[in-house]
Amino acid sequence: MGEAVVKVENLTYSYPRRENVLVNVSFEVKKGEVLGIIGPNGAGKSTLCKALNGLVPHFYGGRIGGKVVVAGMDTMKHTVAELSTKVGLVFQDPEDQMSGLALTVYEEVAFGLMMLGFPREEIDARVRDAIKKVGLGGLEGRSPFELSGGQMQRLAIATVLAIKPEILVLDEPTAQLDPIGKFEVFSVIKKLAEEGSTIVVVEHEIEELATFADNILLLDEGRVRAYGSAREVLEKVDQLRKYGVDPxxxxxxxxxxxxxxxxxxxxxxxxxxxxxxxxxxxxxx
Ligand SMILES: Nc1ncnc2c1ncn2[C@@H]1O[C@H](COP(=O)(O)OP(=O)(O)OP(=O)(O)O)[C@@H](O)[C@H]1O
Ligand SMILES: [Mg+2]
Structure with missing residues (x-):
């Protein structure tokens, strides 16, 4: 694993209407590392994901302290548009990621690249590659809204992969899915991890996370309660229980x-x- 591509130092954040959603959060993610984020509902996990691509604070406003540097860019000094080419964020609900404009899987993946102004051949190559990576080959002509949950979430991941971000951030990517969908999406995440992608993933499925996370950060009430290797964090059964996480x-x-x-x-x-x-x-x- 290489140099740190995510550096979060003493990040403290308040939404305009909610104080201290993140308090003094520090961690880093090295190139090729998978960091799992766990914690109870309302811990601030999604807010932390949004701080990695600049939606927090640029879109949400509020007050921010400390420092977030992703792919060498200080998020305070760059726009969400600039940051989103480096940090690809996949939401919990795949429908939120769909443009609603594309008629086919192919077009959906091409959409973001077209908006970024890539030339046609480059778009075609990237779309095919991304579709293959998530195992949707053969479904290029299908309507996004005729896909199963697991397929749609894999499509959402493909739309982000096509941008070739340096860091992939997945916020509970399997939460909305049935067991088959979960299996399909975990398979894709594990393969990306094996191929050396840098991944930050919020996940409640702790047994799955344990099989592919290098490090884990336990967040609760906006504070880091534990941070270390997956083993260091997960073997502390009492600590996990205390913060509402099932080991x-x-x-x-x-x-x-x-x-x-x-x-x-x-x-x-x-x-x-x-x-x-x-x-x-x-x-x-
Ligand atoms: N836009 C917002 N404005 C004000 N408060 C917000 C906003 N979004 C989230 N919050 C609050 O911030 C806290 C952290 O929310 P966040 O969604 O980051 O938690 P989470 O750990 O992702 O929770 P979950 O497990 O339910 O997804 C919660 O108390 C939530 O109500
Ligand atoms: Mg959340």
Missing amino acids: PSVTELTYILNKEVGTDFEIPITIEEAYKIYAEALGVS
């Missing part, structure tokens, strides 16, 4: 066994790890 089941089970039964298992954060630890203990590995 991965295998983590919790092992934690309880160690505490109540007196076993001394390593704490797993994924099912794969749990399998290894328990198979070894049972002598069946």
Whole structure:
């Protein structure tokens, strides 16, 4: 992993009608890193996402303190238009990401590129590449509104990928989806992560997040309550519970066994790890 492409230093923010939604938030994301953001409802997770592409404060107003630098750009000194070519934000509800003007999947992905004034051949190459990356090949001619939830969210991700942002920010991208849709979208995120994309993702599906996040930041009442490697944050079961986050089941089970039964298992954060630890203990590995 390379240099920091996101640097947030003592970020404090108040909406015009709500004080201290973020308080002294600091973290960084290195090139190729996946940072997971977790925390209860109202913690400020979406606000933090919007601070990464400048919607906070440029669009929402309010008061901001501290510093946010993305892809070398101080968000206070650049417009949302400039920032949005570097930071691609995908919303929770894929319909919010649709232009409402495109008749086909192809046109929807091309739309943003056309607005940015790219030449036709460049648009075509980028659209095909983005559609392939999210596994929607073959559906180029389909209407965006005839897609399943998982397909539409993957289309939303493609519209952002086509811009080739340096940082991909996903705000609860699977929250609106059924289990199949969730699986499809997680598959795409994992593949992007493996290919070295820099990703910030807000996610409630902690078991999934544990399988691909490098670092995790736990936000609560606008404050960073925990920040570190996925393992460091997720193995602290009591701390997660205190802030209303369910730990991965295998983590919790092992934690309880160690505490109540007196076993001394390593704490797993994924099912794969749990399998290894328990198979070894049972002598069946
Ligand atoms: N435009 C706004 N004006 C005033 N207050 C807002 C605005 N948007 C959000 N808030 C408030 O800021 C706080 C943080 O909201 P935010 O949406 O960032 O939280 P969140 O962690 O994303 O929550 P959720 O898990 O429900 O998505 C909440 O108390 C919310 O009511
Ligand atoms: Mg939110």
